[in-house]
Amino acid sequence: MSGDDAPAQQQNAEETKQENEPSDEPKSESKPESPPVSSTEAAATPAATEKVPEEEQFTYRSLVLSGYGGYDKVKLQVKKGKPALKAGEVMVRVKACGLNFADLLARQGLYDRLPSPPVTPGMECSGEIEAVGEEVTDRKVGDKVLVLNRCGLWQEVAVVPATHTFLIPEGMTFEEAAALPVNYITAYMMLFDFGNLRPNQSILIHSAAGGVGIAATQLCQTVKDVTVFGTASASKHETISQGGVTHCIDYRTRDYVEEVRKISPKGLDIVLDPLGGSDTHKAYNLLKPMGKLITYGAANMLAGQKKNLLAVAKTWYHQFSIHTLSLIQNNKSVCGFHLGYLDGEVEVILQAMTTILDLYRQGKIKPRIDSTYHLEQVGDAMRRMQERNNIGKVILITEPMPEEEKKEEPKKEEKKEDKKKEDKKKDDKKKEDSKKEDKKEEKKKEEPKKEEKNEEKSEVKKEEKKEEPKKEEK
Amino acid sequence: MSGDDAPAQQQNAEETKQENEPSDEPKSESKPESPPVSSTEAAATPAATEKVPEEEQFTYRSLVLSGYGGYDKVKLQVKKGKPALKAGEVMVRVKACGLNFADLLARQGLYDRLPSPPVTPGMECSGEIEAVGEEVTDRKVGDKVLVLNRCGLWQEVAVVPATHTFLIPEGMTFEEAAALPVNYITAYMMLFDFGNLRPNQSILIHSAAGGVGIAATQLCQTVKDVTVFGTASASKHETISQGGVTHCIDYRTRDYVEEVRKISPKGLDIVLDPLGGSDTHKAYNLLKPMGKLITYGAANMLAGQKKNLLAVAKTWYHQFSIHTLSLIQNNKSVCGFHLGYLDGEVEVILQAMTTILDLYRQGKIKPRIDSTYHLEQVGDAMRRMQERNNIGKVILITEPMPEEEKKEEPKKEEKKEDKKKEDKKKDDKKKEDSKKEDKKEEKKKEEPKKEEKNEEKSEVKKEEKKEEPKKEEK
Numbered sequence: 001m002s003g004d005d006a007p008a009q010q011q012n013a014e015e016t017k018q019e020n021e022p023s024d025e026p027k028s029e030s031k032p033e034s035p036p037v038s039s040t041e042a043a044a045t046p047a048a049t050e051k052v053p054e055e056e057q058f059t060y061r062s063l064v065l066s067g068y069g070g071y072d073k074v075k076l077q078v079k080k081g082k083p084a085l086k087a088g089e090v091m092v093r094v095k096a097c098g099l100n101f102a103d104l105l106a107r108q109g110l111y112d113r114l115p116s117p118p119v120t121p122g123m124e125c126s127g128e129i130e131a132v133g134e135e136v137t138d139r140k141v142g143d144k145v146l147v148l149n150r151c152g153l154w155q156e157v158a159v160v161p162a163t164h165t166f167l168i169p170e171g172m173t174f175e176e177a178a179a180l181p182v183n184y185i186t187a188y189m190m191l192f193d194f195g196n197l198r199p200n201q202s203i204l205i206h207s208a209a210g211g212v213g214i215a216a217t218q219l220c221q222t223v224k225d226v227t228v229f230g231t232a233s234a235s236k237h238e239t240i241s242q243g244g245v246t247h248c249i250d251y252r253t254r255d256y257v258e259e260v261r262k263i264s265p266k267g268l269d270i271v272l273d274p275l276g277g278s279d280t281h282k283a284y285n286l287l288k289p290m291g292k293l294i295t296y297g298a299a300n301m302l303a304g305q306k307k308n309l310l311a312v313a314k315t316w317y318h319q320f321s322i323h324t325l326s327l328i329q330n331n332k333s334v335c336g337f338h339l340g341y342l343d344g345e346v347e348v349i350l351q352a353m354t355t356i357l358d359l360y361r362q363g364k365i366k367p368r369i370d371s372t373y374h375l376e377q378v379g380d381a382m383r384r385m386q387e388r389n390n391i392g393k394v395i396l397i398t399e400p401m402p403e404e405e406k407k408e409e410p411k412k413e414e415k416k417e418d419k420k421k422e423d424k425k426k427d428d429k430k431k432e433d434s435k436k437e438d439k440k441e442e443k444k445k446e447e448p449k450k451e452e453k454n455e456e457k458s459e460v461k462k463e464e465k466k467e468e469p470k471k472e473e474k
Numbered sequence: 475m476s477g478d479d480a481p482a483q484q485q486n487a488e489e490t491k492q493e494n495e496p497s498d499e500p501k502s503e504s505k506p507e508s509p510p511v512s513s514t515e516a517a518a519t520p521a522a523t524e525k526v527p528e529e530e531q532f533t534y535r536s537l538v539l540s541g542y543g544g545y546d547k548v549k550l551q552v553k554k555g556k557p558a559l560k561a562g563e564v565m566v567r568v569k570a571c572g573l574n575f576a577d578l579l580a581r582q583g584l585y586d587r588l589p590s591p592p593v594t595p596g597m598e599c600s601g602e603i604e605a606v607g608e609e610v611t612d613r614k615v616g617d618k619v620l621v622l623n624r625c626g627l628w629q630e631v632a633v634v635p636a637t638h639t640f641l642i643p644e645g646m647t648f649e650e651a652a653a654l655p656v657n658y659i660t661a662y663m664m665l666f667d668f669g670n671l672r673p674n675q676s677i678l679i680h681s682a683a684g685g686v687g688i689a690a691t692q693l694c695q696t697v698k699d700v701t702v703f704g705t706a707s708a709s710k711h712e713t714i715s716q717g718g719v720t721h722c723i724d725y726r727t728r729d730y731v732e733e734v735r736k737i738s739p740k741g742l743d744i745v746l747d748p749l750g751g752s753d754t755h756k757a758y759n760l761l762k763p764m765g766k767l768i769t770y771g772a773a774n775m776l777a778g779q780k781k782n783l784l785a786v787a788k789t790w791y792h793q794f795s796i797h798t799l800s801l802i803q804n805n806k807s808v809c810g811f812h813l814g815y816l817d818g819e820v821e822v823i824l825q826a827m828t829t830i831l832d833l834y835r836q837g838k839i840k841p842r843i844d845s846t847y848h849l850e851q852v853g854d855a856m857r858r859m860q861e862r863n864n865i866g867k868v869i870l871i872t873e874p875m876p877e878e879e880k881k882e883e884p885k886k887e888e889k890k891e892d893k894k895k896e897d898k899k900k901d902d903k904k905k906e907d908s909k910k911e912d913k914k915e916e917k918k919k920e921e922p923k924k925e926e927k928n929e930e931k932s933e934v935k936k937e938e939k940k941e942e943p944k945k946e947e948k
Contacts, residue, residue: 015517098704168759189764193670193764194670194766194807195766196668196670197665200481230669275800276798280798287814289816289819289822290663290667290668290807290816290819290822292668292807295798295801295802296802297802298799300733303729305605319797319799320797320798320800321796321797321798322794322795322796322798323793323794323795324750324769324793324794324795324808325750325772325793325810326755326810327808327809327810327814328769328770328771328772328810328811328812328815329810329812329816330810330815331810331811331812331816332806332809332810333668333766333807333809333810334796334798334801334807334809335801335806335807335808336798336799336800336801336802336803336804336805336806336807337802337805338802338803341802341803341804341805342762342763342764342805345764348763348764356763
């Protein structure tokens with residue numbers, strides 16, 4: 001996972017064309033029309049494509065972050081020209097991509113592992129190998145793989161080092177495969193490397209309904225008698241409880257510190273902290289002796305679609321700083337984790353991924369797909385995640401969105417929303433609004449693929465009646 | 475290990491008598507003549523002991539810290555009156571006690587887990603159970619035990635909760651037993667709880683010839699292919715190398731960071747840091763991604779016999795403080811450990827101790843006794859440790875020092891020192907001086923006990939020719 005070669009797949013795109021409609025926003029910081037990477041041949045390329053060589057007829061759709069800002073800064077473009085492969089690289093025909101919190105931070109310019117725009121985001125995807133470069137011996141055309149890369153995977157065709165690909169086990173869907181690497185490696189490394197999780201221990205998992213939260217909860221089930229405290233809004237409790245959370249805490253209405261203390265007065269063995277800021281202090285205080293605080297994000301920095309300087313400043317200001325003498329006197333551990341900064345640790349990643357895929361084969365873990373969006377809908381996908389409406393993983397699929405779906409959606413969505421309102425009244429107004437957006441997506445793609453359809457259905461049904469999600473959970 | 479009941483064994487001492495000669499120092503902060511704990515009966519006790527009841531004829535020798543300061547602040551006193559046992563407590567006839575770095579800090583007033591003087595120091599000892607209190611079911615008179623307590627063990631008779639005692643395995647000497655708990659539990663918790671040490675990893679152990687250093691090195695041998703970097707002065711390299719240190723670094727003449735980087739350019743998986751101050755920064759920078767820094771002391775604060783305010787301030791000023799965002803971006807972990815603050819974690823201690831005793835039974839670990847001193851020689855014992863002349867554990871034995879030894883010592887010592895000087899010239903002047911002190915002790919007790927004699931001999935020989943210490947090491 002050497003980051004330097006990450007944007008390699010764009011180097012041979014000879015021309016890009018923006019597919020989605022231009023945004024209404026001022027384009028001060030964005031350069032949407034320019035190609036993602038300048039190419040010496042670009043100027044010479046003919047505008048019409050009548051008699052171009054085969055290599056140049058090769059086009060693929062690609063999401064490109066055109067500049068830092070709101071959801072509309074990620075634009076769908078068409079790239080032209082077949083990417084060349086260097087030794088050790090493979091070309092992957094991408095089927096599904098995972099969304100991660102780092103992608104949201106990156107869009108706001110808060111994630112320094114993403115190269116400057118214009119750039120294609122995306123740290124994980126799944127697909128089929130379409131070509132292999134020289135010196136690649138353990139991958140062949142047609143292999144189904146999942147991919148972990150520094151960026152550049154939100155597009156139909158991606159070129160990556162073969163070492164960044166992992167063979168997909170029998171029976172795993174492309175959506176599951178795209179949902180796996182970032183969340184499960186993150187959860188795995190935190191729990192079993194830094195956390196050293198052992199039987200009878202207790203753990204607090206924030207955002208237990210998020211991608212990492214669900215992965216961590218499932219991995220906790222592989223250890224005997226682990227007590228899992230999980231925070232999530234009330235509407236998600238049933239799902240996360242079935243997934244293995246022992247004590248669900250609605251952080252919107254309760255003080256989670258108090259709730260934990262009521263049940264575990266002595267504190268916890270591990271706290272996973274994706275929030276940062278003052279929540280890290282609370283996490284530290286919740287640890288019992290020999291406890292481990294593992295912080296892996298600064299989600300508190302994200303407030304709204306665009307960079308919120310106040311939220312950033314506040315999170316930074318409250319960011320936890322610890323003196324070793326305090327650690328000594330309390331017998332505590334503070335760890336930081338971010339997969340994006342684990343570049344070059346090929347061995348570490350390989351080992352974790354191998355174990356995770358084994359656990360999948362044994363039926364001990366199974367990614368939970370929250371929702372699936374077409375590349376065209378990336379803005380909605382990001383919104384769903386940022387507004388914390390997902391339970392599990394938000395996935396992008398590369399399959400183009402059928403025209404008829406685009407027209408149908410508003411009507412269906414309204415109907416659906418009304419029905420939902422009757423069923424569930426506990427959600428607050430803000431959440432309702434954002435859900436509205438999400439339901440839109442779910443209805444849009446009623447038929448797409450078999451695997452995905454199942455996930456979708458379960459998602460929809462779960463909102464209406466709460467009996468059967470068990471199957472998908474485990 | 476509840477600390478609150480630690481000084482219990484002194485509560486029934488009805489009278490104390492100071493045995494060693496008064497110090498030359500002003501006694502502004504010490505109260506050597508007053509009893510360690512005020513007793514309502516104390517005033518009524520007759521000065522002469524002709525016709526006192528049996529309980530009051532009971533006397534035992536006890537080391538008492540009379541006030542903060544130099545080596546002479548720890549004085550040998552005679553306590554009178556049999557300590558009473560509360561429910562759950564046992565009375566131990568102490569045979570051997572371990573010296574720890576915390577004891578040295580405590581003497582200078584730098585360790586807040588020791589109650590204010592006058593108080594008997596000592597966190598670990600071994601001996602035989604002489605009486606059991608009510609409700610004690612798993613210990614009986616005559617049991618050979620090792621004891622871990624907050625303090626109060628440097629005396630002939632100690633009263634402790636039965637849960638603070640552990641049965642000594644067959645074949646283990648009292649000296650070994652007294653050397654075991656603090657160093658091995660500390661090393662064990664750091665390596666296998668916080669450190670999560672696994673095969674093929676690399677570790678830096680500072681003061682690899684110290685008690686914790688030797689314990690940690692031995693415990694590293696129980697994991698496959700662990701590369702151990704160990705710092706120690708050159709004269710100790712042969713010994714620690716035979717004990718399992720892969721790369722010995724003389725921190726007095728070399729920059730240990732450079733030495734480690736030469737061999738492991740990517741850094742280390744674990745650094746054990748007993749030093750504090752700027753060395754903690756170096757340790758942090760030496761970690762590779764997913765690396766763990768475990769700091770467990772502030773030895774740099776100790777400079778000289780008495781509290782050195784400059785050293786304290788400097789260590790405090792340079793003390794490491796870490797921001798979680800740095801941890802995240804580097805994928806690192808910073809942990810603090812100190813057994814003295816692990817009060818009340820009976821389960822944790824019991825589990826570690828059980829594993830450690832099992833490893834001893836399997837022959838995988840064996841405490842290395844550096845030297846053995848009588849209670850009368852506690853000052854020399856502390857000096858040996860503080861001046862870093864020990865290789866392994868410094869032990870106090872309660873057996874009184876024979877009169878003739880006291881008189882013989884000066885002559886023998888001189889002769890010995892001369893001989894040593896011829897053999898070894900690499901030690902610097904300062905070290906020579908302090909060694910002089912130590913040799914004195916070794917000669918003083920030529921015959922005491924069988925086990926101890928072996929250890930002593932090996933120590934002496936090792937200084938002269940470097941062939942045979944192998945046996946004692948493993």
